[in-house]
Amino acid sequence: MGGVRTGVASAAESACAGRLPCRVEMAIFLEQLVNGLTVGAVYSLVALGYTMVYGVMRLINFAHGDFFMLGSYLGYTMLVTVLAQSNLPLWAMLCVATLVSVVAIACLGVFVERMAYRPLRKSSRLTAVVSAIGVSIFLQNAAMLIWGARYQAYPPWSVPEVSWTLGGVNVSLMQLLIMGISLVLMVSLYMFVQRTTVGAAIRATAIDHDTARLMGIDVDQIIRIIFVIGPGLGAIAGVLLGLYYRQIHFTVGWSYGLKAFTAAILGGIGNIPGAMVGGMLLGILEMLGAGYISAAWKDVFVFLILILLLIFRPTGILGERVAEKV
Amino acid sequence: MSLLELKDVRIAYGGVEAVHGISLAVERGRIATILGANGAGKTTTLRAISGLIRPRSGSIRLADADISQTPAHEIVNRGIAHVPEGRRVFSTLTVEENLRLGAYRHRGHPEKVSSNMGRVYKLFPRLEERRQQLAGTLSGGEQQMLAIGRGLMPDPDILLLDEPSLGLAPKLVQEIFRVVRKINEQGVTVLLVEQNARLALRVSNYAYVLETGRIVLSGPADGLRRDPRVKKAYLGEK
Numbered sequence: 001m002g003g004v005r006t007g008v009a010s011a012a013e014s015a016c017a018g019r020l021p022c023r024v025e026m027a028i029f030l031e032q033l034v035n036g037l038t039v040g041a042v043y044s045l046v047a048l049g050y051t052m053v054y055g056v057m058r059l060i061n062f063a064h065g066d067f068f069m070l071g072s073y074l075g076y077t078m079l080v081t082v083l084a085q086s087n088l089p090l091w092a093m094l095c096v097a098t099l100v101s102v103v104a105i106a107c108l109g110v111f112v113e114r115m116a117y118r119p120l121r122k123s124s125r126l127t128a129v130v131s132a133i134g135v136s137i138f139l140q141n142a143a144m145l146i147w148g149a150r151y152q153a154y155p156p157w158s159v160p161e162v163s164w165t166l167g168g169v170n171v172s173l174m175q176l177l178i179m180g181i182s183l184v185l186m187v188s189l190y191m192f193v194q195r196t197t198v199g200a201a202i203r204a205t206a207i208d209h210d211t212a213r214l215m216g217i218d219v220d221q222i223i224r225i226i227f228v229i230g231p232g233l234g235a236i237a238g239v240l241l242g243l244y245y246r247q248i249h250f251t252v253g254w255s256y257g258l259k260a261f262t263a264a265i266l267g268g269i270g271n272i273p274g275a276m277v278g279g280m281l282l283g284i285l286e287m288l289g290a291g292y293i294s295a296a297w298k299d300v301f302v303f304l305i306l307i308l309l310l311i312f313r314p315t316g317i318l319g320e321r322v323a324e325k326v
Numbered sequence: 327m328s329l330l331e332l333k334d335v336r337i338a339y340g341g342v343e344a345v346h347g348i349s350l351a352v353e354r355g356r357i358a359t360i361l362g363a364n365g366a367g368k369t370t371t372l373r374a375i376s377g378l379i380r381p382r383s384g385s386i387r388l389a390d391a392d393i394s395q396t397p398a399h400e401i402v403n404r405g406i407a408h409v410p411e412g413r414r415v416f417s418t419l420t421v422e423e424n425l426r427l428g429a430y431r432h433r434g435h436p437e438k439v440s441s442n443m444g445r446v447y448k449l450f451p452r453l454e455e456r457r458q459q460l461a462g463t464l465s466g467g468e469q470q471m472l473a474i475g476r477g478l479m480p481d482p483d484i485l486l487l488d489e490p491s492l493g494l495a496p497k498l499v500q501e502i503f504r505v506v507r508k509i510n511e512q513g514v515t516v517l518l519v520e521q522n523a524r525l526a527l528r529v530s531n532y533a534y535v536l537e538t539g540r541i542v543l544s545g546p547a548d549g550l551r552r553d554p555r556v557k558k559a560y561l562g563e564k
Contacts, residue, residue: 197433200423204416210378211414216402216430216480 027168032291033284038175038244040283041182045237046260047267047275048189049230055206055270056226057121059128063112063135064234065257067105069250070139071235072242073147074101079158090160094243101235109231110224118220136253143250151247159243178240185233186276193272202226206270255299259286262306268316277317327390329354329515330375330406330484335384335394337367337374344370346539347384352484352532357506357516359526359547361560362536368519369411371536372486375517376408377401389483403431407482411489411519413473417462421453424461424472428479439479446475449505467498474505484515491522503529523560527551535560 046068053061078097086093116135120128163172193199205212205222212219241256242248259282267278282302289301309316328351337345345367352358360368374381377398386394388404396404407428416424425443432438447454450471456464461472470490477485487506491499499522507529510516520526527533527547535543535556543555550556557563 197426197430200419200427201430203419203423204427207416207418208414210398211410211416212427213378213398214376214402214408214410215427215476216399217427218397218399 023168028291029288030167030169032287034169034171034175035291036284036287037280038178038283039241039287040263040280041179042237042241042244042256042279043260043263043283044186044276044279045182045233045240046256047264047279048186048272049234050261050264051267051269051272051275052202052226052230054264055272056202056223057117057128058125059117059132060261060269061117061230062129062132062257063116063139064230065255065260066136066139066143066253067109067231068234068238068241068257068260069248069253070108070143071101071105071231071238072248072252073143073152073238073250074104074235075239076152076154076242076248077147080155084155090158094158094239098236098239101239102232105235105238106228106232109227113223113227118223140250140253143253147250149250151249154242154246154248156246159246174244178244181236181240185236189229189233190272190276198225258306259299259302262302262309264316265306265309265314266316268318271316271318274316274318281317327354328352329389330517331385331387332371332375333385333387335371335374335386336382337370337379338382339370339379343382344539345374345381348534348536348539348541349384350534350541350544352515352517354483354515355510355513356532357510357518357530359518359520359530359533360536361520361523361526361533361556364521365538366536367539368536369488372408372410372488372517372519375401376406376486378408402480402482405481405483406486407477407480407484408486409473409477409488409490411492413466413469415461415464415469415472415476417460419461420458421461421464421472422457424476425453425479428476431480442479442481446478449478449508450475467494467502470494470498470502471505474502474509478509478514482514484517485509486517486519488519489521490518491520491525499525523556527556 046065049064049067050061053059053064075097078100079093083093083097088096112135116131117128120131160173163170193202201212201217202222202225204215205217205219209219260279263278263282264275265278266282267274267276282305285305286298286302290298330352332348332350334347334349335345336343336347348371360371362368370379373379375386377393377396381394384394385392388406393401393404416427425446426439429439429442432442452468453471453475456468461469464472474487474490490502490506494502503525506516506518518526518530527550530547533544533547533550534541543550543553
């Protein structure tokens with residue numbers, strides 16, 4: 001990857017005064033940036049689920065990463081079973097697989113909220129977190145029993161292998177798809193929350209449940225909406241990441257889930273634009289760390305960021321209001 | 327016939343009873359007041375009426391239908407709006423968004439929402455000037471106006487007002503009470519909870535005095551104003 005091409009961006013050229021090794025460096029940097037934005041987009045989608053649930057319920061839904069993991073597996077299963085037999089074009093297969101996964105995971109999200117969180121809504125916050133961890137362990141083990149403990153791989157034919165070289169930087173169709181789809185989803189979500197009455201009701205519920213009730217807002221219904229949107233976005237992220245890295249495992253809910261959680265904290269938990277910014281930023285930091293320091297240590301960078309954030313700036317970049325809420 | 331009627335309502339918080347069987351009635355088109363010191367159970371009573379807490383026993387009837395088991399978010403649709411203590415505006419939402427949420431029951435009818443909003447702005451022109459401002463940036467008096475305006479947005483038959491004068495400068499308090507009277511003249515029944523007994527008795531028709539979860543006195547406001555017990559305990563007169 002990242003071969004030296006002749007068309008390196010002119011800005012890069014002037015900054016490096018035309019020396020060849022410098023051009024290579026610039027190309028590597030841009031390529032890591034694209035890689036970072038791609039995984040960052042996935043983190044953002046997953047981080048939105050953490051942040052919305054936290055915003056409305058003050059609950060850190062540790063099972064959220066597992067919704068993402070199950071979404072990835074469901075997309076995989078749809079592709080290798082039903083869809084492999086069909087005559088649909090690839091893009092249609094991918095759409096159907098994603099759609100089925102989203103619907104199933106959104107239903108699961110609503111079900112989990114009803115069974116594991118609603119009965120605990122009036123108990124202490126720690127109790128609900130323990131319940132969330134329990135759900136997470138349950139879902140992981142269920143996935144292991146269904147799909148096995150070994151890695152599964154999205155079939156090679158399911159991934160559109162198209163890529164371009166732009167100014168010495170390799171960009172694949174999958175990367176553009178991930179960034180494009182994530183951007184569209186995030187902008188739509190933002191518009192929904194900021195511009196519609198139901199969106200205002202979600203924001204009001206996040207501020208004050210009782211007063212929201214006095215307005216005639218059914219708080220249970222708002223929470224159901226949150227548990228459709230969050231896990232639904234998580235399922236899309238799961239399918240996209242499966243297609244990108246090809247390999248999936250029943251533990252990716254924890255590894256990617258924790259990274260997305262870090263992204264949510266980085267942006268300021270409870271804050272929707274914060275989750276978007278935090279995810280992108282974390283993806284870029286991770287990939288630059290992998291590219292320039294050591295790929296083997298990239299997870300260490302991410303969790304170092306989490307630890308430093310929790311110590312020095314637990315409200316994140318955009319989350320000034322959290323301290324007063326808690 | 328009374329619009330709102332409580333009969334022998336008992337309310338407990340986690341096993342400790344705070345309201346020990348109170349009965350009261352609010353006539354349609356009137357202003358009724360509940361007076362009492364801190365911790366007497368006034369706010370608790372209002373919260374039970376609007377469904378935020380379930381009474382342990384007793385009945386709460388609105389226009390002859392029992393609402394004591396109705397969830398809070400449905401009670402607004404039945405015609406009760408509750409302006410809570412401490413205003414509780416949604417501070418990171420704009421003034422207009424706050425009002426829009428007040429009319430959540432009319433969310434399918436934008437014309438209704440905007441005509442009600444027009445009415446609120448006519449009552450409180452200051453809110454219209456600040457409609458794009460975040461509610462948290464308003465002054466205390468403006469927040470109270472917003473809270474009352476938000477309470478009018480769903481077209482309530484009865485408005486529950488919890489301590490509207492709390493923490494406001496005397497001039498603003500006068501203005502708020504002037505508006506309360508105006509709202510009432512427009513046909514909205516009002517149940518007021520107040521510590522400012524003098525003003526409350528002046529605007530209302532009927533009053534109840536609540537002490538440690540029990541009604542100890544009740545009657546037409548004019549009469550209570552002259553009652554020596556009320557004078558001594560609530561009006562600071564000898």
